[in-house]
Amino acid sequence: MSDSDCRGRSVALPHGVQGAADANFGCTLRAFSQLFPGRRFGGGALAVFQDGEPVVDVWTGFSDRAGTEFWTADTGAMVFSATKGMASTVIHRLVDRGLLDYDTPVCAYWPEFGENGKAGITVRQVMAHRAGLSQLNGVSLTELLNPRLMEERIAASPVSAVLFDKPAYHALTYGWLLSGLARAVTGQGMRDLMRAELAEPLRTDGLHLGRPPVGAPTRAAQILAPQRRWPNHLFDFVAPKLAGLARSGAFGSMYVPGVMSLIRGETPFLDSEIPAANGVATARGLARMYGAIANAGRFEGVEFLSAETVARLTGPSALQRDRNLVVPLSFHLGYHSVPFGVMPGFGHVGMGGSVGWADPASGLAIGFVHNRLVTPMVLDMTAFVALNAVIRKDVAAARRRGYQPVPDFGSGPFELSKPVAG
Structure with missing residues (x-):
């Protein structure tokens, strides 16, 4: 989209888009709406904050696979690995209160973690994906869904000599490393901590771990992914053996027999x-x-x-290859950057392309979520890079001309104890 296409824009939203945006963000709205051209492409939402104030808050499309339920102000998406940014922020809140220190060994807080050569692993190494504990090592589907058991398994696991102190993305184990650490100092699990440390102080019901509770305003969108299973006996035979290899990379950090069943139907993964x-x-x-x-x-x-x-969350840019992801993402204290300055700042992207991002140098922050995993929009994982470039151009214009915050949409923190009117 050229600059000339954006001249004369107004606050009017493109067809099908709901919400509000400052008048400077016409290009952003058009680029966002073009990501959801029909029912097959699901739905999503975009929010932009500048200097702590909301300047874009819009949503469009459909929240179900059939394309019959519209996305609303309170529709949430399962954001896959963007969850790591949420969990990391919980840890930073605990650091602020003096309950944790980045350079202290994890076992100082979580004694069971010190087994099998892990006594020297620090909180900082865990948050940089350098703990050498990324592989699942034969976890079953039932075990994967038991958070306390997974924390215990992580605490008892040996370190991978191949991966220790090298960047190696902990695709699933990162979460149980942080939840075990946080539980050791607070006595609470990560679901409760995300509510207490994120949603409540930020006055939003839009941050949950797992399925939002019954009665919560936020409702999880269905994931657009193939719902039928075609048996592949050769893959089912070979995959567990491949995942068990010391150099199995990302596959060994994510593969569990039957894992795709967790995102079918009503998405058991959320439970x-x-x-x-x-x-x-x-x-x-x-x-x-x-x-x-x-x-x-x-x-x-x-x-x-x-x-x-x-100030400590902005880490050094590096081009060292991640041993599991192959691409260099420069993880630092739980967030990653993008190489070559393509997207200034840091945050965390999730599988499929949902992302949360902050650029403290410019005061810009972005949340982008959608419910696509496997759809005709095959470039979902990189679509945000182009959208981010458009947002930054509109932000520059807004800062020159002045901008107006948009109204609050959606619901504030959900209180389980709130009485139900009879």
Whole structure:
């Protein structure tokens, strides 16, 4: 889209898009709407914060596979690995309160973790995906869905000599590493901590671990992915053996027999606590969290993270290859960057392309969620890079001309104890 296409834009939203946006963001709205051209492409939402204020909050498309239920202000998507950014932010809140320190060994807080050569692994190494504990090592589907058991397995696991202290993406184990650590110092699981440390102080119901509770305003969209299973006996025979190899890479960090069944039907994956992968978030919820980070740690005038902690979240850019992902993502304290300055700042993308992002240098924060996993839009994982470029151009214009915050949409924190009117 050329600059000339964007001249004369107004606050009018493209057909099918709901919500609101500052008048400077016409190009952003058009680019966003073009990602959802029909029922087969599901739905999604985009929220943009600048200097702690919401300037875009829009949604469009459909939340179900049949294309009959419209996306709403309170529709959330399972954001896969963007959940890691949420879990990491919980840890930073605990660091701010003096309950954790990045350079202290994990076993100082979680004694059981010190077994099998792990006594020297620090919180910082865990959050940089350098703990050498990325592989699942034969976990079954039943075990995968038992968070306390997975924390115990991680605590008892030996370190991989091949991967220790090297960047090696912990696709699923990262979540149980953080939840075990957080449980050791708070006595609470990560589902409760995300509610108490993220959703409540940010005044949003749009951040959950797993399926939102019955009665919560947020409803999880169905994932668009193949629902039929075609038996492949050769793959089923070979895959477990391949995943068990010391150099199995990403496959060994994610593969569990039958794992695809977890995203079919009513998505059984949401009925557990997988703190690395099964967060349900609205774009607004993610943008509020990253908006606070990009705004020196403050949300609506209140400290969410200390400025000192936020200053430490920007890590050095590096091009060292990740042993599991192959591409260099420069993980630092739980968030990653993108090589070659393609997207300034840091955050976390999830499988399929949902993402939360912060750029403290410019005060910009973005939340983008959708429900596509395998659809005709084959470039979902990279679509946000192009959308981010458009957003940044509109932000530059907004800062020159001035901008107006948009109204609040969606629901505030859901209280389980709230009485139901009779």
